[in-house]
Amino acid sequence: xxxxxxxxxxxxxxxxxxxxxxxxxxxxxxxxxxxxxxxxxxxxxxxxxxxxxxxxxxxxxxxxxxxxxxxxxxxxxxxxxxxxxxxxxxxxxxxxxxxxxxxxxxxxxxxxxxxxxxxxxxxxxxxxxxxxxxxxxxxxxxxxxxxxxxxxxxxxxxxxxxxxxxxxxxxxxxxxxxxxxxxxxxxxxxxxxxxxxxxxxxxxxxxxxxxxxxxxxxxxxxxxxxxxxxxxxxxxxxxxxxxxxxxxxxxxxxxxxxxxxxxxxxxxxxxxxxxxxxxxxxxxxxxxxxxxxxxxxxxxxxxxxxxxxxxxxxxxxxxxxxxxxxxxxxxxxxxxxxxxxxxxxxxxxxxxxxxxxxxxxxxxxxxxxxxxxxxxxxx
Amino acid sequence: xxxxxxxxxxxxxxxxxxxxxxxxxxxxxxxxxxxxxxxxxxxxxxxxxxxxxxxxxxxxxxxxxxxxxxxxxxxxxxxxxxxxxxxxxxxxxxxxxxxxxxxxxxxxxxxxxxxxxxxxxxxxxxxxxxxxxxxxxxxxxxxxxxxxxxxxxxxxxxxxxxxxxxxxxxxxxxxxxxxxxxxxxxxxxxxxxxxxxxxxxxxxxxxxxxxxxxxxxxxxxxxxxxxxxxxxxxxxxxxxxxxxxxxxxxxxxxxxxxxxxxxxxxxxxxxxxxxxxxxxxxxxxxxxxxxxxxxxxxxxxxxxxxxxxxxxxxxxxxxxxxxxxxxxxxxxxxxxxxxxxxxxxxxxxxxxxxxxxxxxxxxxxxxxxxxxxxxxxxx
Numbered sequence: 164x165x166x167x168x169x170x171x172x173x174x175x176x177x178x179x180x181x182x183x184x185x186x187x188x189x190x191x192x193x194x195x196x197x198x199x200x201x202x203x204x205x206x207x208x209x210x211x212x213x214x215x216x217x218x219x220x221x222x223x224x225x226x227x228x229x230x231x232x233x234x235x236x237x238x239x240x241x242x243x244x245x246x247x248x249x250x251x252x253x254x255x256x257x258x259x260x261x262x263x264x265x266x267x268x269x270x271x272x273x274x275x276x277x278x279x280x281x282x283x284x285x286x287x288x289x290x291x292x293x294x295x296x297x298x299x300x301x302x303x304x305x306x307x308x309x310x311x312x313x314x315x316x317x318x319x320x321x322x323x324x325x326x327x328x329x330x331x332x333x334x335x336x337x338x339x340x341x342x343x344x345x346x347x348x349x350x351x352x353x354x355x356x357x358x359x360x361x362x363x364x365x366x367x368x369x370x371x372x373x374x375x376x377x378x379x380x381x382x383x384x385x386x387x388x389x390x391x392x393x394x395x396x397x398x399x400x401x402x403x404x405x406x407x408x409x410x411x412x413x414x415x416x417x418x419x420x421x422x423x424x425x426x427x428x429x430x431x432x433x434x435x436x437x438x439x440x441x442x443x444x445x446x447x448x449x450x451x452x453x454x455x456x457x458x459x460x461x462x463x464x465x466x467x468x469x470x471x472x473x474x475x476x477x478x479x480x481x482x483x484x485x486x487x488x489x490x491x492x493x494x495x496x497x498x499x500x501x502x503x504x505x506x507x508x509x510x511x512x513x514x515x516x517x518x519x520x521x522x523x524x525x526x527x528x529x530x531x532x533x534x535x536x537x538x539x540x541x542x
Numbered sequence: 543x544x545x546x547x548x549x550x551x552x553x554x555x556x557x558x559x560x561x562x563x564x565x566x567x568x569x570x571x572x573x574x575x576x577x578x579x580x581x582x583x584x585x586x587x588x589x590x591x592x593x594x595x596x597x598x599x600x601x602x603x604x605x606x607x608x609x610x611x612x613x614x615x616x617x618x619x620x621x622x623x624x625x626x627x628x629x630x631x632x633x634x635x636x637x638x639x640x641x642x643x644x645x646x647x648x649x650x651x652x653x654x655x656x657x658x659x660x661x662x663x664x665x666x667x668x669x670x671x672x673x674x675x676x677x678x679x680x681x682x683x684x685x686x687x688x689x690x691x692x693x694x695x696x697x698x699x700x701x702x703x704x705x706x707x708x709x710x711x712x713x714x715x716x717x718x719x720x721x722x723x724x725x726x727x728x729x730x731x732x733x734x735x736x737x738x739x740x741x742x743x744x745x746x747x748x749x750x751x752x753x754x755x756x757x758x759x760x761x762x763x764x765x766x767x768x769x770x771x772x773x774x775x776x777x778x779x780x781x782x783x784x785x786x787x788x789x790x791x792x793x794x795x796x797x798x799x800x801x802x803x804x805x806x807x808x809x810x811x812x813x814x815x816x817x818x819x820x821x822x823x824x825x826x827x828x829x830x831x832x833x834x835x836x837x838x839x840x841x842x843x844x845x846x847x848x849x850x851x852x853x854x855x856x857x858x859x860x861x862x863x864x865x866x867x868x869x870x871x872x873x874x875x876x877x878x879x880x881x882x883x884x885x886x887x888x889x890x891x892x893x894x895x896x897x898x899x900x901x902x903x904x905x906x907x908x909x910x911x912x913x914x915x916x917x918x919x920x921x
Contacts, residue, residue, distance in 0.1 A: 210871040211864075217878060219855055240842065240867050248845055248863055256859040463619065466627055476598055480635040484627055485590075488619050492589040495874060499596060 167377045169349035174310070174379050176411045176432075180521050186404055186430035187525040189517045192411055194260045194310040195350045196252065197227070201411065201432035202516055204423065204509045205230045205262060206440060210239070211255045214440050215495070215502040218257045224475070224507050228260040228310075230435040233303050234269035234295070238287050242306035250308030262435070263309035265300045265342075267356075268384070268416070271318045278317060280334065297341035305348050313382065313415075314342045316356045321390040328360045336372045343376060352379035354413060357402060360385060361394050366402045374407060381406050382413035383431075396425050403429040420449065420512060420536060424529045427516050439505035444498045446490045449508040453536050455483075457501065462487040475507035476500070546756045548728035553689070553758050555790045555811075559900050565783055565809035566904040568896045571790055573639045573689040574729045575631065576606070580790065581806045581895055583888045584609045584641060584814035589618070590634045593819050594874070594881040597636045603854070603886050607639040607689075609814040612682050613648035613674070617666050621685035629687030641814070642688035644679045644721075646735075647763070647795070650697045657696060659713065676720035684727050692761065692794075693721045695735045700769040707739045715751045722755060731758035733792060736781060739764060740773050745781045753786060760785050761792035762810075766801075775804050782808040799828065799891055799915060803908045806895050818884035823877045825869045828887040832915050834862075836880065841866040854886035855879070 175193040182188060192199040206213050206221070209232045213221060221229065231251060236242060248254040251261055267283075270276055276285040282296030300315035316335040319328055335358055346353050355373035359365030366383075373381050383402050386395045399414060403426075406412045413433040414426050426434055439449065446458045450470040455462070457469070465483040473479075477486060477500040489497030512532075519528035554572040561567060571578040585592050585600070588611045592600060600608065610630060615621060627633040630640055646662075649655055655664040661675030679694035695714040698707055714737055725732050734752035738744030745762075752760050762781055765774045778793060782805075785791045792812040793805050805813055818828065825837045829849040834841070836848070844862040852858075856865060856879040868876030891911075898907035 210867070210873055212868055212871075212873045212875045215874040215878070217855065217875065218859075235871075239870055240863075244843065244863070247843065248861065254861070254864050256864075464623065464626070476596065480597075482627065482633070484619075484623070485633050485635075488589070489591055492591075492614075492618055494589055494591045495594040495877060496591045496596065498874060499594070499878065 166343065166346050166349055167379070170352050170379050173350045174352040176380070176409065178408065182520045182525040183523040184526050185428050187427045187516070187520045188430055188432070189520040190411070190432055192260075192432075194352070196258060196260045196310050199227045199260055200517060202423075202427045202513050202520075203228060203433050204513045205433065205435035206506050206509070207232075207435055207437045208255070209235050209437075211236055211245070211251060213502070213506070215444065215498045216440075216506065218255060220503055221257070221506070222259070224503070224510055226259075226506065226510055228262060229257065230262045230264065231307070231309070232266070232269065233263050233300060233307070234266035236307060237266065237295070237303050238293075242303040246306040246308070252308060260310040261307075262311040263304045263307055263313065264415070265304070265313040265315040265356075266295050267300070267313075267316045268318045270295055271320070278334075280337070282315075283317075297338040298345045301342050301345035301353075305346075305351060309351060311380065312346070312351050312353050314339050314353060314355050316358060316384060318388065319358050319360050319385045321360060321385070321388045321394075323360045325362060325365075328358070328362060328365050332358050332365055332369050335369070339372070339376065354378060354380040354382050354411075356382045356384040356415070357406075358385045361390065361398060363401050366398065367405065370402065370405055378410075380411040380413060382415050384415045386414060387416040387418060387436075392422065392425075395422070399426060399429050399431065403431050406430075420509075421533060423512065424516070424533060427520075428525070428529065439509045440502050443501035443505040446497070446501065448501055449505050451532070451535055453538070457483060457487050458490050459487075469504055470508065473504060473507055473511065475504045477504050478507075545722065545725050545728055546758070549731050549758050552729045553731040555759070555788065557787060561899045561904040562902040563905050564807050566806045566895070566899045567809055567811070568899040569790070569811055571639075571811075573731070575637060575639045575689050578606045578639055579896060580811035581802075581892050581899075582607060582812050583802065583892045584812065585819060585885050585888070586611075586814055586816045587634070588614050588816075590615055590624070590630060592881070592885070594823065594877045595819075595885065597634060599882055600636070600885070601638070603882070603889055605638075605885065605889055607641060608636065609641045609643065610686070610688070611645070611648065612642050612679060612686070613645035615686060616645065616674075616682050617672075621682040625685040625687070631687060639689040640686075641690040642683045642686055642692065643794070644683070644692040644694040644735075645674050646679070646692075646695045647697045649674055650699070657713075659716075661694075662696075676717040677724045680721050680724035680732075684725075684730060688730060690759065691725070691730050691732050693718050693732060693734050695737060695763060697767065698737050698739050698764045700739060700764070700767045700773075702739045704741060704744075707737070707741060707744050711737050711744055711748050714748070718751070718755065733757060733759040733761050733790075735761045735763040735794070737764045740769065740777060742780050745777065746784065749781065749784055757789070759790040759792060761794050763794050765793060766795040766797055766815075771801065771804075774801070778805060778808050778810065782810050785809075799888075800912060802891065803895070803912060806899075807904070807908065818888045819881050822880035822884040825876070825880065827880055828884050830911070830914055832917070836862060836866050837869050838866075848883055849887065852883060852886055852890065854883045856883050857886075
């Protein structure tokens with residue numbers, strides 16, 4: 164039996180409800196490590212750890228899935244070690260679903276790399292030459308044991324010429340066949356990635372190539388690479404509705420709350436981004452009334468919670484004044500509380516969106532949320 | 543009624559059991575924010591936060607009391623702000639007992655300061671001159687609302703000449719009377735501090751002065767200031783047994799596990815130190831077989847818990863290999879897990895000592911623990 168058919172026993176997706184007034188949909192992804200209600204936002208744990216957050220807290224917040232990075236774990240500590248430790252889930256103490264990227268995005272964001280038919284060559288932190296190929300990427304991801312693996316692709320920089328894009332996507336398709344050949348574990352789903360930059364015809368061409376290979380899920384890649392919100396929306400608005408309805412639709416590396424609403428509206432089920440965790444460490448906190456910069460002097464005597472409607476530990480027990488003080492005093496606890504809050508906020512946002520979809524009021528919810536979120540403009 | 547008598551309604555101490563074979567004793571301190579079984583080790587939360595640890599975790603580990611610093615909170619954010627926030631307990635989200643130091647230790651460890659009859663003058667981080675006096679120190683501590691306040695004293699540097707010590711302790715006694723005069727809240731206990739450097743007669747003189755003032759508790763100060771373990775033990779061994787049996791005995795700023803056993807043997811009930819938290823952030827973890835430096839290459843493939851008999855989250859769920867990886871990758875989570883572990887280890891050590899005291903086997907426990915702890919010498 165083809166691996167694409169074997170995987171169907173372990174990995175399923177079901178649309179639970181299609182919003183009547185938009186492309187938004189609510190679904191459930193079933194994986195060997197549990198179910199993921201969608202739409203879902205995936206926090207990023209680059210080095211096999213969400214920065215400043217413990218896995219027990221992720222569980223307490225009922226986060227269902229996280230993303231970890233093939234590229235970083237390949238360099239340190241190496242996926243052989245993680246395999247010896249019993250796989251990434253066991254090693255990091257997280258028994259819920261994990262998605263791993265392919266390393267493509269990280270490699271292609273390096274200054275010094277060379278792209279060959281064989282794969283992508285770059286220098287690691289010690290100056291040693293490393294070759295990442297479709298086979299090594301899948302090998303690493305199988306060592307890690309993630310529930311969802313991503314195909315090794317070229318993340319095309321923006322802007323790119325049509326000839327560059329055509330060459331790149333052709334190679335990415337050849338790489339995809341090598342990824343599929345290297346894929347041996349039917350408990351891990353392989354997602355294909357749609358590239359094509361801003362060109363509708365190339366996006367369509369990529370998608371058709373992916374569909375022909377009958378993969379368990381499909382992703383839009385090559386967005387959030389400097390093209391700006393308008394081009395991003397144009398690409399998503401064109402591509403997402405063409406993607407098979409019965410497979411999860413994932414947009415990689417997005418984004419702000421306003422971006423997430425755009426994705427969901429066009430029927431995207433999954434996304435990931437470092438924004439909530441990275442912003443947290445810098446003191447930017449998300450609230451229903453916009454972002455706040457907690458270090459600002461206004462919060463010195465502000466004895467209200469960061470977001471009164473948030474269920475995170477900090478919002479239930481502590482004030483803006485105290486969290487500002489932690490940042491002022493360079494206390495690690497500031498980053499810890501801010502990270503937990505932002506992750507809780509993103510989790511709640513996706514949950515609220517799902518509820519709205521189930522009740523056919525997604526567009527109303529989007530409008531209400533954004534009206535309040537964008538109005539105050541604290542950020 | 544004198545404040546010393548009023549406080550007796552809110553603050554009590556009881557010796558539960560005196561070990562038959564040593565000076566060690568088990569007791570209970572009662573405060574307005576709950577009971578503290580002794581001997582107890584107090585983690586240090588300098589800026590109103592235990593570095594890298596959330597208060598909910600302190601509660602989960604059943605830590606009963608913490609120490610916070612008058613000096614640091616006076617400079618940032620100022621105790622008026624904390625008072626306005628409802629006091630330190632509420633502000634930091636900790637409803638168990640808090641002990642605050644007087645600022646004396648921090649001021650006297652500054653290079654540039656001048657000691658006058660009025661108080662101690664120094665420059666803050668912005669170069670502004672700050673005068674800390676017995677009255678301001680108690681005022682700050684009453685703003686913070688700690689359960690136990692420390693008298694403002696001079697922490698005498700080591701070594702010191704007899705004339706220097708005599709002058710200093712005479713002034714410290716005059717300051718103590720001013721502290722008592724400034725002390726108005728009977729829900730906060732004021733502890734006096736015994737100085738006297740390495741001189742038995744001066745230690746005795748200080749103690750007598752304190753006893754004459756009938757304070758709720760007494761502390762040995764001016765140790766762990768560079769005098770080394772032998773002089774420290776000499777001072778504690780001489781002073782602690784002379785201290786009233788019916789009042790808590792506190793030794794400030796100590797220390798390593800081996801130091802704690804020395805304190806407890808001589809009948810000390812309380813101590814505090816930054817060692818477990820500071821060492822944790824540097825990657826030094828305490829185990830029953832000695833300290834380990836988790837960054838060492840030996841732990842790369844070590845899939846055992848840091849300390850198999852520890853109940854902390856990391857030891858229950860994660861391996862040395864993973865925690866080493868977190869330190870290698872500069873992940874904040876490394877400091878978080880290491881701090882929780884070291885605090886849990888110190889807590890367990892004091893709990894085990896108390897149990898041994900209750901069963902009259904303190905010296906056996908000490909010997910057994912130290913034989914294993916010091917033998918392996920990982921540190």
